[in-house]
Every structure is written in structure tokens, then in C-alpha cells.
Amino acid sequence: MTLGIIAVYMALVIGIGVVSNRLLSSTGEDYFLATRSIGPVVLLMSLFGTNMTAFALLGSSGEAYHAGIGVFGLMPAISGLVIPTVFFVLAPRAWAIGKRHGYTTQVEFFRDRWGSDLLGLLLFIVLVALVIPYLLIGVMAGGVTLNQVTFGQIPEWIGGLVICVVVMSYVTIGGLRGTAWVNTFQTIVFMVLGAITVTVVFNRMGGVGTVMARIAEETPSLLAREGNFNYVRWLTYSLIPLSAGMFPHMFMHWLSAKRADSFRLTVQAYPLCIALVWLPPVLLGVAGTLDFPGLVGGQSNSILVRMISLHAPGVLAGLLGAGVFAAVMSSLDSQVLSLGTMFTEDIVDHYGYGDRMTDKQKIASGRIFVAAILLLTYGLSLVSERSIFNLATWSFTGFASLFPIAIGAMFWRRSTKVGALACVMTVVVLWTYFFVQGWGDRAYTVGGTGVMAVAVILGASSIAMIVGSLLSAPPEPERVARFIPQS
Amino acid sequence: MSSKQWLAFGLLAAMYVFHNDWWLWGDSRIVAGLPIGLGYHVLYMIVSALVLTIVVRLAWPTHLD
Numbered sequence: 001m002t003l004g005i006i007a008v009y010m011a012l013v014i015g016i017g018v019v020s021n022r023l024l025s026s027t028g029e030d031y032f033l034a035t036r037s038i039g040p041v042v043l044l045m046s047l048f049g050t051n052m053t054a055f056a057l058l059g060s061s062g063e064a065y066h067a068g069i070g071v072f073g074l075m076p077a078i079s080g081l082v083i084p085t086v087f088f089v090l091a092p093r094a095w096a097i098g099k100r101h102g103y104t105t106q107v108e109f110f111r112d113r114w115g116s117d118l119l120g121l122l123l124f125i126v127l128v129a130l131v132i133p134y135l136l137i138g139v140m141a142g143g144v145t146l147n148q149v150t151f152g153q154i155p156e157w158i159g160g161l162v163i164c165v166v167v168m169s170y171v172t173i174g175g176l177r178g179t180a181w182v183n184t185f186q187t188i189v190f191m192v193l194g195a196i197t198v199t200v201v202f203n204r205m206g207g208v209g210t211v212m213a214r215i216a217e218e219t220p221s222l223l224a225r226e227g228n229f230n231y232v233r234w235l236t237y238s239l240i241p242l243s244a245g246m247f248p249h250m251f252m253h254w255l256s257a258k259r260a261d262s263f264r265l266t267v268q269a270y271p272l273c274i275a276l277v278w279l280p281p282v283l284l285g286v287a288g289t290l291d292f293p294g295l296v297g298g299q300s301n302s303i304l305v306r307m308i309s310l311h312a313p314g315v316l317a318g319l320l321g322a323g324v325f326a327a328v329m330s331s332l333d334s335q336v337l338s339l340g341t342m343f344t345e346d347i348v349d350h351y352g353y354g355d356r357m358t359d360k361q362k363i364a365s366g367r368i369f370v371a372a373i374l375l376l377t378y379g380l381s382l383v384s385e386r387s388i389f390n391l392a393t394w395s396f397t398g399f400a401s402l403f404p405i406a407i408g409a410m411f412w413r414r415s416t417k418v419g420a421l422a423c424v425m426t427v428v429v430l431w432t433y434f435f436v437q438g439w440g441d442r443a444y445t446v447g448g449t450g451v452m453a454v455a456v457i458l459g460a461s462s463i464a465m466i467v468g469s470l471l472s473a474p475p476e477p478e479r480v481a482r483f484i485p486q487s
Numbered sequence: 488m489s490s491k492q493w494l495a496f497g498l499l500a501a502m503y504v505f506h507n508d509w510w511l512w513g514d515s516r517i518v519a520g521l522p523i524g525l526g527y528h529v530l531y532m533i534v535s536a537l538v539l540t541i542v543v544r545l546a547w548p549t550h551l552d
Contacts, residue, residue: 069524070524072525073508073524073527073528073531076528076532078503080531080532080536081506082503084535092547092548092551093551095551207520208521209520212517213517216515216517221515223517223522224514224524225512231512234507235507238503260548261549264543267543268540270536270539271536271539272532275529
């Protein structure tokens, strides 16, 4: 029954991809950017669905299992303010510039802003490298979910493989229009199913108040932050959501909007959407300590699915499985499409290989690149036992540290390619250093001070951007005027 | 920046400050069925949505369309 529900769901998702393909016009701009025609509701749903991943469902519940209810304040509460603020400041401007000059990718946007092929190539490599751990948590979540809802009958490697194949199928068929439609459908699915499952589980456990009273007796430390969170870590963690300004898959959705006004609804509704998605898993993660005590490290990735399987097996477990798959696939699809688009536009086309290829061959080259990245990610998922929450945090740290690039491009006339290159290289060096230092440490902070690595790297990359720009020749006024109008 | 834009960013900065509820750091009381720290942040997100609605009305870059 459980598997049947998940199989029907997968077929539905591919079906939506096929239907949107019927409406697809034959231009590259439609495949990659849905002819910049996405309205407010689909834009909100596709941005939000892309943003909410296995991190929000399995990662949050797994972290709440260890660190308690403070996880809700640590990530979703501040994300509900910072992410829409990032959208408010950057998205309409990026859209307007992208539409005026016909940009289809983030790399193309920044390469043209500073007129540097080297910057474009470096950014392409860095963005792909940072997306891989983000893809990895999705593939891992698929494996964990299918394994748990079938009580171990289906090994984790099959779940990860199913996710990769289904996503590759409908992205290949439907392009960004298909992805936006599927995201809208999937976002509604995981928001509704999350609310239903938490209600059913807590009712069967005697109600939220009863469960919290039991936790207050058995492990009261999970209901407060003292002892679970370092206050400095809490403060510096608030820089992590700046990553939304540099995700290539989010940038691609920004460019797909119908008009700048389309972003208004997204900015206003985002905090409530985040609260609705994050609250159920955090509550279930804390409640999971009552039924499944003693899970260690990454074992808690599966606590959400374990709780559903225990308290609501059968149909609801199948629906929840579909819900988790929805959250995972609605992010993986955009990430995969953005990587394929960047490879086709910024490598194959930009470096002239496209001149010797037909349109079909160019799109095929993008798909082969994406398949190779997915294969690499799938291989890593078979050997990775890390916490989903931790892996995502490292990925977000890299993207957030690149944030000065976005600000410099759209707001600082004096910024130069030397400054931008210095910024990216600073992120590469420091991120690698801290990642190696923090390997295997769930709550790693710089030198044990409580300061998250993102604060140090972002500070250093901002200084590199400013100093590098001021020490180099000013950019050409005509180029700057294309991105920052005089008025 | 116009006075409306300054006001909008002032509101956002104030919300950022209120995220840091240090006075509830060690408090594990249950209020209305939820731990007080969790309840505070649920309320915080509702207020964030209201503030962002005001910010959008005050300072949306209408010249871009």
C-alpha cells in the first residue's frame, strides 16, 4: 500500500512534466526560463518549493532530536525574515537587468557585469561544487525515507536511485515551465501532508500539551536553548540564510518572473510558508526522543519517518513518503536544471563549442553533464553517513559567503572584476580550510568560540571585494550603467 | 534613499534585533501547549509577515516594471 501510493505520486509528477511539455514553445528561452512568464502564485510556490528541501523536513527533525526546540528559532525564524529581505533587495533588480539584456544564467549575469571570462569560469566551478552537497542531502533523504516507510524492506540505495531517475526524467521533458508547475504541485503536497501527519501523530500520542509535559519530565533540556546552543553561534547562524541570494537555482527562478511586481506576494507570504513547513518536523523531532531514545549522529535523519511509521502506518506513511519525496524533488529539479543550463550556456556556448553543434546536441550536452553530476552525487550518497543538517549548513555557508558578489553587482558602481575575483578566491580558500577543520564535528565553530565559519568567511570575502575593487582601475561607465542606472 | 526606504529598512533591522530573545534563553515553561521559546518564534514569524507586508507597501521598487 505504502509503495503503491509513492509509485502513483511519482507517475503524477512525470505526468505534469509531460503536460507542460505539450505547452512548451520551441525556444531555448522557454525551456530554460519559461519565456519569463511566471506569475505571482507559481513564482511563490516554485521559489519556496525550491528553497525547502530535505533540510527542512528530515534535517530539521534530526537536529531537533539532538538540540531541542531551539532549532526552530535558529533556522526557520530568522530565515523567514532574511530570505524575503534578500528577495526584496535583489530579485526584482536581477529580473529587470536579466530581462533587459537577455541573461539566462547567474554566471552569465556576473561575467557580463565585470567583463571577465575568468570570473565566469571560476564562479561556474565554485557554484557546481557547492550545489553537490545540497543535491546529496536530497538523494540521501530519498533513500532514508523509502527504507523507513517500508520497514527496511527496500535498501537506501534504491530510494536515492529512484529520486535521481524521476527528477532527470521530468526536467528533461518539461524544462523550467514543467519544473515550475511540478514545484507548485509538490509544494502544496508537502505543506498539506506535513500539517496532516503532525496532527494525526500528536493526537495518537495524547495531544501536543501531553507530549510536551512528558518531555518536560524526561528531557527538559530539549525545551530550552541553554546547554544546547552557544549564544554566539545563534547570532552568527543568522548569516546562513543570505545564501538564498546566491543559489543558482533560485537565481534562475528570479529570471523567469513575468514582471517585478510578481515578487511582492513571495516577499509577504514567505515567513508564514516557512513556519508551516518547519513547525511539524521540529515538533516531531523533539517528540521522537520519547519513542526512539538513544539515536546517535546521522541516525536521527530518519526520526520523522520513524515516528510516522510507528504512529500512523499504512496510507499515512505512504502519503508522508510522497510528501518527503515532493520536498526533495521540488529542489533537486531546479538545481539540476540550473546546472545543465549553466553548462550549456556558460561553457558549451560561451567558449564556442556550440558553433559546431546543433541545438539538440547542445541540450544533450547539458543533460550528459547533469547526469554525470547526479551520478557523482548518487555515488557519494552511498558512502556518506553525515547529518543532513550539517551537510546543508556547509553548502549554505559557501553560498552565503559569496553574497558580496550580488550586492557589488547591483549596488556598488566602483566594484571591479579584481574585487569580485578576490572575493570568490577568498571564499574558496577559507571554506575549504574550515570544512576540513570541522569534518566530523556536529556543532563546529571557529576555534570553539561559538562563531560560525560563515561569519569569518563572509567578513573576509566582503573585505576582499572592497579592497580588491579600490586597488584596481575603475570599471567602464557604460558597463556599470547597464546594471546600475544613474537615476 | 528616500525616507520611506529608510523607514522600511529600519523596520527590518528592528525585526532582526527582536530575533535574539536572550531573556527566554533558559526558559522551558510550557505556555498554551508549546515551550515558551518555540511559541515566541512562531509569533515572531507571524509579525515578520506583517512587517514585510508594510515594507513592500512602503518601499517597493515600482520603477523596475
